[in-house]
Amino acid sequence: MTGLGLLSQLLEILTALVAAPLLLGWVNQCRAWLQNKTGPGLLQPYRLLHKLFNKESVVAEHASPLFRAAPYVVFGCMALACAIVPTLSTDLPLSPVADAIALVGLFAVARVFISLAAMDVGTSFGTLGARREMLVGFLAEPALLMVLFCASLISQSTLLTTIVESLARRDLAIHPALAFAGVAFTMVSLAENARVPVDNPATHLELTMIHEALILEYSGRHLALIEWAASLKLFAYSCIGIALYFPWGIAQADAPLALVFAVPALVLKLAIGGVVLAVLETVSAKMRIFRVPEFLATAFLLAVIGMLVQLLLTR
Amino acid sequence: MQPFVSQLVNLFAAVLLMLAFAMIAQRRVLSLVHLFTLQGLTLVTATALVAFATGQSHLYFSAALTFALKVVLIPALLHRLIRQLDVRWDVEPLINIPTTMLAGIVLVIFAFNLALPIANVSASIARGTLGIALACVMLSFLMMITRSKAIPQVIGFLSMENALFFAATAATQGMPMVVELGIALDVLVGILILGVFMFQIREQFDSLDIQHLEKLRED
Numbered sequence: 001m002t003g004l005g006l007l008s009q010l011l012e013i014l015t016a017l018v019a020a021p022l023l024l025g026w027v028n029q030c031r032a033w034l035q036n037k038t039g040p041g042l043l044q045p046y047r048l049l050h051k052l053f054n055k056e057s058v059v060a061e062h063a064s065p066l067f068r069a070a071p072y073v074v075f076g077c078m079a080l081a082c083a084i085v086p087t088l089s090t091d092l093p094l095s096p097v098a099d100a101i102a103l104v105g106l107f108a109v110a111r112v113f114i115s116l117a118a119m120d121v122g123t124s125f126g127t128l129g130a131r132r133e134m135l136v137g138f139l140a141e142p143a144l145l146m147v148l149f150c151a152s153l154i155s156q157s158t159l160l161t162t163i164v165e166s167l168a169r170r171d172l173a174i175h176p177a178l179a180f181a182g183v184a185f186t187m188v189s190l191a192e193n194a195r196v197p198v199d200n201p202a203t204h205l206e207l208t209m210i211h212e213a214l215i216l217e218y219s220g221r222h223l224a225l226i227e228w229a230a231s232l233k234l235f236a237y238s239c240i241g242i243a244l245y246f247p248w249g250i251a252q253a254d255a256p257l258a259l260v261f262a263v264p265a266l267v268l269k270l271a272i273g274g275v276v277l278a279v280l281e282t283v284s285a286k287m288r289i290f291r292v293p294e295f296l297a298t299a300f301l302l303a304v305i306g307m308l309v310q311l312l313l314t315r
Numbered sequence: 316m317q318p319f320v321s322q323l324v325n326l327f328a329a330v331l332l333m334l335a336f337a338m339i340a341q342r343r344v345l346s347l348v349h350l351f352t353l354q355g356l357t358l359v360t361a362t363a364l365v366a367f368a369t370g371q372s373h374l375y376f377s378a379a380l381t382f383a384l385k386v387v388l389i390p391a392l393l394h395r396l397i398r399q400l401d402v403r404w405d406v407e408p409l410i411n412i413p414t415t416m417l418a419g420i421v422l423v424i425f426a427f428n429l430a431l432p433i434a435n436v437s438a439s440i441a442r443g444t445l446g447i448a449l450a451c452v453m454l455s456f457l458m459m460i461t462r463s464k465a466i467p468q469v470i471g472f473l474s475m476e477n478a479l480f481f482a483a484t485a486a487t488q489g490m491p492m493v494v495e496l497g498i499a500l501d502v503l504v505g506i507l508i509l510g511v512f513m514f515q516i517r518e519q520f521d522s523l524d525i526q527h528l529e530k531l532r533e534d
Contacts, residue, residue, distance in 0.1 A: 174322040176329030297413035298340065304420055305332060312427050313325045313443045 008089035008251070008259060015263070016082035020235035021045035021228065023270055030278030045231060049224050057220030060121045070117035071218065071225040077110040078232035087239045088262040089251040090161040099158040100148040103240075104141055107192070110229070111137050118214040129213025132289065136191050136198060136210065139296035143188045146303030150181035151244050153310050160243065168247035176313065180306030182245060186280070187299035189237045191292070193230075196281040198292055208286065238273050242266070320368040327361040328444035331481060332423070335454040338474060339415055339461070342406050347470050348393045355385035358477050362484050371488055377495050384499050385477065389506055393470070396510050400517065402466065415461055419454055426450035433486065444485040451478030465513045465523040469506065476502055 025042040032039030059068065084098045098106065115133050118126035152158045154175055155166035191198040194211035203209050215226050243250070249265030251258035287295060334354045341347050359382045366374030397403055430446035455475035459468050476498070483490045490498075513523060520527040 174319075174326050176326045179326075180329065180333065294340075294412050297416055301336060301416045301420060302333070305329075305336070305423065308420075308423055308427060309325075309329050309332065309447070312430075312446050313329075 002091070005089075005091045005093045009083065009092050009094055011259075012086075012088050012092065013079065013083045015088065015266070016232060016235055016239075017079065019267075019270070020082070020231040021049060023235050023238065023274060024231040026271065026274040027234075027277050030275050031281060034278055034282040045227075049228055052219075052224035052227065053221050055220045057222050059222075060217060062121065063217075064120055066113075067117050067120045067217075068222070070113045071222040071229070073113045074110045075225045075229040075232070077106045077113075078229040078236060081106045081236045082232055082239070084160060085236055085239045086161050086164045086243055086250055087266055089259055090165050091251070092161055095159065095161045100152060100160055100163070101145065101158060103160065104145050104148065107144075107233075108137070108141055110233075114214055114226070118217070121217045123217065125213045125216050129210055129216070132210045133214055135289075136292060136296065139293055139300060140188050140191045143184055143296060143300040143303050144192070146300060146307060147181045147185045147188065147244075148240075150177045150303060150306045150310060153307060154178070164243045164247045164250060165252060167244065168250065168252070175310065177306040177310035178245070180302045180309065184299040184303035184306065185241060185244070187295060187302075189241065190280065191296055191299075193234045193237055195277065197284045197287050197295065200286055208289070235270075238270055238277075241273065242269050318368070320364055324361055324364050324368070325444060327357050327364065328447040328481070328485070330357050331361070331451055331478070332447050332454075335451045335458075335474065335478070336416065336419060338470070339419060339454060339458050340412050343404075344397060344402055344406075344464075344466055345404070347467055348390055348397065351393070351470050351474060352386055352390045354474055354477055355381065355390070358481055359386060361481065365484055365488070369488060373492055374484070374488070376492065377484075377490075380495065380499055381480065384503065385473075388503070389473065392506055392510065393466075396513065397466065400466075400513060400523070402523065415457070419457060422453040422457060423450040426453050445482060448478055448482035448485050451475075452482065454478075463524050463526055465509075465516055465525055468525065469509050469513075472509075473502065473506070 022042065022045070025040075025045045028044065029039040029042055080094075080098070081103055083094050084092065084103060086092060086095070111133060115130035118130040118133075120126075148158070151163050151167065154170075154177065155163045157163060157166070190196070194201050199210040200208060201211065204212055211230070215223060218226055246269055249258075249262060249269070251262045331354060334350055334357065338347060338350050338354075341350060359378050362374055362378040362381060366372070366378060426449035427446040430449050434443060434445045452475055455471050455478055458474070459471035462468050462471060480498075516525075516528070517523055
């Protein structure tokens with residue numbers, strides 16, 4: 001572990017924590033513009049977090065310690081996920097701790113805790129939300145795993161930093177597998193981040209909400225942590241997408257000076273990604289909840305086919 | 316490192332496979348015809364690329380033939396058929412698409428394993444894609460089995476022919492011209508006859524559901 005590695009690791013975590021609400025604000029702003037609205041402004045997520053952190057946290061009378069602990073666990077999982085995805089540099093001391101499989105596991109832990117906490121108080125909405133979250137999760141997780149395996153097959157490693165390094169340095173070659181995995185990844189990200197075809201982040205309509213139903217019982221700093229964790233999740237997914245498909249500009253271990261250019265490159269890529277997400281959300285209609293398994297099964301299928309094609313064509 | 320053209324052929328083969336899956340999952344009749352047209356177009360591009368890479372001029376002819384037949388003529392016939400039968404906005408109730416797709420994955424794995432020993436002895440530029448072509452054939456079979464309406468079954472049959480054509484190109488640099496012309500004519504005549512059949516089926520049963528054909532009738 002070098003001092004520079006430590007520096008880039010710290011820088012990366014800080015960037016994630018600071019920039020994640022901004023990314024959410026940017027996506028919401030773009031969405032508002034596309035719908036001919038003025039929009040709440042880029043800084044709205046920060047204002048929301050500030051407001052929530054200053055409010056009193058109300059916990060239900062029958063809530064168990066798990067209910068109080070869940071926001072911290074979820075936030076910790078998402079922060080760690082952001083730390084191990086290479087966004088600025090591939091020289092990350094934390095990266096060997098968790099590879100691509102453990103990354104999916106981290107998301108799963110967060111999901112389990114938030115669902116347990118939602119069921120803990122015993123309201124009907126929480127249970128309903130938890131069930132739906134699991135319905136989405138049990139199909140989205142294998143699909144995400146398969147997407148990451150596609151990239152692992154190409155670069156012969158499940159370590160995210162190694163994947164990014166080999167993808168950034170390879171010769172120009174067409175990998176049909178990556179194209180399949182890309183479509184699958186987009187579908188999984190939309191589902192996992194509670195975006196429009198699967199869930200509407202702006203709704204409070206009882207019958208359709210998934211994410212909102214889960215966190216209905218939270219308030220104050222707990223809610224703030226969960227909202228922050230949700231934006232961190234969006235940030236982490238965007239960064240996985242960037243790391244797999246546009247790895248150019250991420251500083252390599254042997255070129256530390258590139259770190260200076262890595263930050264503007266990341267901002268630019270995230271800004272473009274946010275616009276793409278907003279457009280995707282605007283042009284698609286929300287699905288019925290029973291169509292969601294079909295949607296995610298398609299994503300899983302695409303990722304598996306990508307993997308098979310990669311195995312067949314590169315012998 | 317494979318040459319660039321060969322990579323492009325692989326890419327189009329992968330697109331063919333994806334289109335085969337899209338056809339399995341598609342509920343609307345009209346979208347199925349569009350997908351079929353797209354499949355034909357991909358096939359033409361892949362064939363032309365193989366022709367370019369190997370310098371075999373007769374493959375250009377077969378690509379042109381495919382274009383005329385499967386991108387222009389047959390889709391036009393299908394569109395006319397759909398208009399005349401008035402099933403333009405027909406939505407077929409499909410049961411359990413995820414299960415069908417999982418069965419599709421199993422078929423793909425089977426086809427890939429089946430193709431491995433054959434591809435190893437082939438000297439063609441696109442030998443890696445033989446597995447994909449076989450998988451497409453099997454997926455078209457699956458589509459014909461799972462569909463109950465007449466038009467999707469016919470489209471499944473046509474897409475199977477597409478996949479067979481691609482398999483021939485992938486394994487052996489294409490078939491002789493006489494065979495290709497013969498098959499093209501067969502397909503064309505086949506679609507005309509099947510079109511007449513569909514009218515007859517509807518005349519008899521007031522529906523295009525093939526399952527009516529399974530019952531014996533007394534009259």
